[in-house]
Amino acid sequence: MTPLGTVESVAILRARTGLGDLLCGVPGLRALRARLPHAHITLITYAEMAPVVERMRTYVDELLPFPGWPGIPERPVDEQALPAYLADARARRFDLALQAYGANPAANEATAALGARRTGGFFITGTIEPDLAVHLPYPEHRHEIDRHLDLMAHLGAPPAGRALEFPLTPEDEASAAAVKPDGPYALVHPGATSPSRRWPAERFARVADELARRGLQVGITGVPSEAELVAEVRGHMRAPSLDLCGRTSLGGFAALLRDAELIVSNDTGAAHLAAAVDTPSVTLFLAGDPVRWAHPRPHAVVRVQVECNPCRHLVCPIDHRCAQRLEVAHVLAAVDAL
CATH class of the missing domain: 3.40.50.2000 (Glycogen Phosphorylase B;)
Structure with missing residues (x-):
């Protein structure tokens, strides 16, 4: 059985502020949704990215606003919001939390702090003791799309295409x-x-x-x-x-x-x-x-x-x-x- 065999809820830490960062993550999300059609998938990123995440509703059920974390440079940490965010995340008892930020040990700390039943995602060799069934050494020299497809394939969710998506409305x-x-x-x-x-x-x-x-x-x-x-x-x-x-x-x-x-x-x-x-x-x-x-x-x-x-x-x-x-x-x- 793959690591995704009994997973019903997934948190994905993608604490980025760039449109391209989030768009290049869509093929990975598509692969995950194809493998887990009924799972509840939560994307953790900054609240300002809500208009982009809204276009991912086929693959993402909700956005959990990220208040920042020490060592993650995109935004200063909102120290006042951090305790409530952590309490909210831990109360959800995610089956799996994935570090999809990149090559930054601080992102592994932030992912572990979610209190999921199992924690995985990218890591840098030598920085943590990984669960190799769900952790993947960060593929430094791969295209951003393929990095996320590699992670999902490692978890047992094969690629479902590399195309980006941005659905349009009236x-x-x-x-x-x-x-x-x-x-x-x-x-x-x-x-x-x-x-x-x-x-x-x-x-x-x-x-x-x-x-x-x-x-x-x-x-x-x-x-x-x-x-x-x-x-x-x-x-x-x-x-x-x-x-x-x-x-x-x-x-x-x-x-x-x-x-x-x-x-x-x-x-x-x-x-x-x-x-x-x-x-x-x-x-x-x-x-x-x-x-x-x-x-x-x-x-x-x-x-x-x-x-x-x-x-x-x-x-x-x-x-x-x-x-x-x-x-x-x-x-x-x-x-x-x-």
Whole structure:
């Protein structure tokens, strides 16, 4: 019998704040649901990720908001909320709690603290005494999707495909329709959470101008906090463009993206959303690692190999050579290849 043989409730600690992180976990959740169609599956992550988790309702029954944990860097620990969270989790008596965060012993501590009947998931060799029937050494050099599929397969839940998913609603369609251009259009997404993953705005503008010259209307997208960056890109452009920064809900952006001819984006959530809605994309990898995060065609990777990439720096401590050596011509060649 596999470790999942008698499991009726599963808690999965996925304490991430990135859209791409959660989307790349969907294939693993799909495999688990196929293996345990009647189990109650709880995803533990930050409350702000509720709009993304809501799209996973086929595979996830509920979100248990995570107040943070010492050593998990995504958010400061909410010390006041932590006792009630732990009491709530322990009262549920999960059959199985899985550390699906990654290579961080603090995440194993946070998972063990849930008080489940059995605890498993990823671990780093030498940091804990693992139950090897339900623990898996963190597969460092695998794609993010495949890491989670590996874990589920180890538990006895075989893969059910690598495709990402982001279901759309009528409200999403209406949000997109309010700003959608008439005729063929492309999207350019110059933002990213960390500066080390952002290509210069002036070069994005030159790419956008070339897309316009090819006969496409061009929309520049971003979240509301990126309004200044979007304005900078548009300010460098010669061709007309649409300011789509913060103009839709997340679901509306997904619907807008689905109907685009393509998107040119930094390595950020928009690129993963493009994979989820089957829109061709050109993704610029600077500090980020395409081995871990890139998607297969019709999604193209553009990068230059330098001495130090990929790297974990949020801000480049030297001259950001991975960005400076990536030319507009490289990006346009990928656009034309698609």
